[in-house]
Amino acid sequence: MNPVQIQQHLGLPKIPTQIAEVIVPAGTKMQVGKVAAQPEFGALQKGGTQYQLLQQIPTNSFGTPKPF
Known part of the structure; x- marks a missing residue:
């Protein structure tokens, strides 16, 4: 996908x-969900x-x- x-x-x-890669440590508490419409x-x-x-990660x- 392009930036837009x-x-x-x-x-x-x-x-x-x-854009940057993020490696989330195993066991990190998080929420996951679908992005709602944002007109x-x-x-x-x-x-x-x-x-x-x-919670914080290192x-x-x-x-x-890196730039797109």
């Missing part, structure tokens, strides 16, 4: 400019799956951001 498609798929308020962000229908971490779990 990602914005719409995930219901993001802004077009993303970077104000250009996502008129339900979108992709979103994940919310319910900073070294985040890869280096």
Whole structure:
């Protein structure tokens, strides 16, 4: 997907400019759900799956951001 498609798929308020890999440690508590329609962000229908971490993870779990 291109950045505009990602914005719409995930219901993001802004077009993303970077992407990074995140390795979530086993056992980390999280919530998972479908992105609801976000018409104000250009996502008129339900979108992709979103994940919310319910606890902190180490900073070294985040890869280096790369531009699209």
